[in-house]
Amino acid sequence: MSVHSIPKLLVYHGDMLADSARIDAFGRALQQVVTLGSVVLDLGGGTGVLSALACRAGAARVYMIERGRIIGFAREFLRDNGLSERVTCVEGLSTECLLPEQVDVIVTETIGVAGFDEGILGYVIDARRRMGRPSGGGPVVIPRRLALWAAPVSDPDLHDRLVTRWARDLVGLNLRAVASRAANNI
Numbered sequence: 001m002s003v004h005s006i007p008k009l010l011v012y013h014g015d016m017l018a019d020s021a022r023i024d025a026f027g028r029a030l031q032q033v034v035t036l037g038s039v040v041l042d043l044g045g046g047t048g049v050l051s052a053l054a055c056r057a058g059a060a061r062v063y064m065i066e067r068g069r070i071i072g073f074a075r076e077f078l079r080d081n082g083l084s085e086r087v088t089c090v091e092g093l094s095t096e097c098l099l100p101e102q103v104d105v106i107v108t109e110t111i112g113v114a115g116f117d118e119g120i121l122g123y124v125i126d127a128r129r130r131m132g133r134p135s136g137g138g139p140v141v142i143p144r145r146l147a148l149w150a151a152p153v154s155d156p157d158l159h160d161r162l163v164t165r166w167a168r169d170l171v172g173l174n175l176r177a178v179a180s181r182a183a184n185n186i
Contacts, residue, residue, distance in 0.1 A: 016046070016109065026050055026107065026142065030057040033105055033140045041065065041139070042087075043094055043108035043127055048074030050107050051087045062087045063103065065094045095126050102133040107142040120146075 016022065030050070034040060034057035042051040045064035051074070054062045064087055066074060071091050078087045090097050106127055110120045124141055132139035166179040 023049065023053075026109070027053045027056075029142045029144075030054050030105070030107060033057075033142065034059050035104075036060070038104045039063075039101055039133075040105045040107060041099070041103040041127060041131055043106055043123055044110035045074060045089070046070050046109065048078045048083075048087065048089070050109060051078065052081055052083055054105070054107060055083050055086050059086070059105070061101075063090055063099050064088070065090045065092065065097050067091065067093045094123050099131050103131050103139050104133055105140045105142065106132065 030040075030053050034054055036058040037060045038054075038058060040051070040054040040059040040062045042048070042054065042062055042064040045051055045066045046068070047070055048064055051062045051064045064074060064078075066089065071089055075084075075089050078084050078089070090099070106124060108120060108124060110123060128138055128141065163179065163182045166175050166182045169175065
C-alpha cells in the first residue's frame with residue numbers, strides 16, 4: 001500500500017463512520033434480525049464496524065468479506081475489540097469466495113454515494129444465492145431497501161471541467177468517445 005493511498009482510504013471510511021445516523025440505523029437493524037447464534041455475512045465489510053455491531057447483536061460468527069486495503073485496519077480493529085475469534089476476515093471479491101457455512105443474515109454497506117454505484121445488487125443476489133441459508137426464504141438482507149433522492153443542480157464550471165473538456169479535440173485527437181461516459185458518470 002502506498003503511503004499516498006492511506007489518507008484517501010482513511011478519509012473515505014472515516015466519512016462513513018462519522019455518519020452516526022447511518023451507523024445507528026445499521027446497528028438497530030442488526031439488533032432486530034440477529035439472534036443468539038446467528039451466522040452473519042458482512043459483505044464488503046470495510047473497517048469491520050458492521051461486523052462488530054453484528055457480534056454485539058448476538059451473532060455467533062461473522063464472515064467479513066473485503067477486497068480493499070482497508071481489511072488490514074479491520075483485522076486490527078476487530079482484534080483490539082476482542083472480536084477476532086468471532087469474526088473471520090476473508091480477503092477477496094465476494095463472487096469468488098466460498099464460506100465454510102451458510103449465513104442467516106447479510107449486511108452490506110456497498111451502496112456508495114448514489115445507492116447502486118458499488119454494485120450492491122449483483123453482490124447481494126450472488127451472496128444470497130450461494131452463501132445464504134435456504135430455509136425460511138433465505139437470509140435476511142440489510143439494508144432491505146434503498147431510497148435515492150436527487151435534486152437538479154447547475155454548475156457550468158464543474159460541467160466544463162468534468163464533461164465538456166472531453167468534447168474538444170486535444171492536439172488534433174478526438175476525445176468525444178469519453179464525453180458521453182463523462183456526462184453519464186455520477
